[in-house]
Amino acid sequence: MAIFVMQRRLHASDGKSVREKGRFIINAEGLVKHYGSIKAVDGISIKIRKGEVYSLLGPNGAGKTTTVEMLEGLRKPDHGRINVLGLDPFADADVLHRREGIIPQGFNFIEKITAKEAIGYYATLFGVKNRAKELLELTNLTDVADVNFMDLSGGQKQKVGLCLALSNDPEILFLDEPTVGLDPQARRNIQDVIRRLKSEKRTIILTTHYLEEAEELADRVAIINHGKIMAEGTPQEIIREYGDGMKLSVSAAPVLAKAFDGRKGMSARYDSGRVIVALESDAKISKAIRIIENSGQEWSNLKLNNETLEDVFLSLVGKKEKE
């Protein structure tokens, strides 16, 4: 594992940073964005603190990328106000981009330029030290440092995006699906980098479809659907507020689920080889096990778990779909 030391530049305002800790450095209110007749973002407000990892979750087309692109200053909102580090992202994009690192969704680069050359190019443009070696080691790209961008694998390309986003030692990082298409090990690798960036007090806005990733990395998450925020808070808050408690599951035939029909505070469904019973409260656990025992069905591999963010996500997004 590479040793990675991010050099923090000394800013004139560093003395203030202690006081600013916990203050919102990204403040967006009432964002609305249309593409023709499509309303991609429909009144989203977001506040993000310095040093926070804030994750945007939501199904395809929910409006995550559009929201993030407005925060990055890549798109101008139709309505609403945004303030990032005290500036307007669209009007002051040039100033802000020096302090931000961005991996846009579908990151792409000039075909026949290598990762090493790309990092050097960015270093010159930003007027910072060329840390190609360090960044390539950090993302395990050293072996392919001299391969043209077009010849890299999808995951490797994504990592080049991370290297470029980090090349200017940014205070704020916008990572739109940074781990998409990566193998599990590479995803771990990126997640480790994000954790390290977090420990360096950088503010990170992370869009992802991997809910366990968000649950693990994010201080706060927002679940977005149809251009609106459905739920916001720490993963635990969201699970507590929107989840329906404890889950008990066993490997069994679908017919076992029928045994729970009409039982108070319990509901069962069958999903890929397992019967999953949602329990209103912990008090129902022993009752549920008794019902399973008394059903006369074959069962094995009993598991008891709290709902995950994924469960809540699916029920929140699914609920909206049914309305």
Next chain:
Amino acid sequence: MKLKNIRADFVVYARNFLRTRSSIFFALLFPVIFLLVFGAIFSGNQSKIPVYVQNLDNGSPLASSFMTAVNSSGVLSVVNVPQNVNIKDYISQNSISTALVIPQAFSEDIASHQKVNISFYYNPAQSTSQEAEQAIAFVVQDFNFRLDNATPLVLTSTNTVSSSGTQYIDYLVPGLIGLSILTSGVFSLTYLVNNYRKEKIFRQLSLTPLTRGEWLVSKFVWNLIIALISVFLMITVGDLVFGANVSFNLLILPIIFFGVFGFVSLGIIAGAISKSEETASVIGNIITFPMMFLSGTFFPVALMPVYLQEFARFLPLYYVIDGMNSVTLFSNMGSYVVDLAVTAAISIAFFMIALKVFSWRER
């Protein structure tokens, strides 16, 4: 504008370009192949040597029978020069290597058995001009013989000139230089702007401190270098293969500079206003096609009908090629200065428009 940004972007663009073999082919080899093909097609059939004749004894049968004799020598073809011009100026302005002046008293003097002098202008350094001299001498001898006099009456007084006769190839080289500046500038930038937009490269660049102006300048510098290499290749090939008289005159450099600047900007405009790669190539073609054929690329503008010559005055490429011709063929500084000024003005206008219409951001 920061020089270091321009340099960094230039290096990246140049690397990407040089790693694409087809782009090298189109930029450098294609114009040379064009030159070889058109040179071979058109330079072979120039069998008769043009002799510019100013007949000051207009209307006399004797003078016209002399001209007929010259024309029917089999080697020479007579081109008439207006009576009211100074022949020496005419020769240098039109780059003529072989000319004759028939004096006003031609038939009168012959009738009174006085000797007459026909002034012959030629460039001893040019082989065609030397051939013409021999042919003229033969025609004069034959003419004297037919006058049926014991002593020859018609004599030639020879004057040397330094201008070399223009051949088709001499027009073709600057014409194709102009063509390659036009097409490589317009087509490569139209494609690039569309491709970078579609592939989201502009979005990526907009996240860095690189400005659009710096990006534009770096594209311009690279295209200028390619154009200069291409010019060098074409002049060399034109000289070595076809004996073209186009020299490496430093005065063509400012014309090429502004030409590349203007056509690169034009390519960016075309790329910026087209929404897809298909429309981009259509717009690129609409811009380049009239210029390709009507600006003196494949044949001199003077050979076209008058209304097309007037139309050519509206085409930027006309001034680029005419400007080069003014120095390489005609040593006509007056027209060169005008052409250069027009080319510079058009280029700067295109650059300003390009900066206006070309954006890295999506709406």
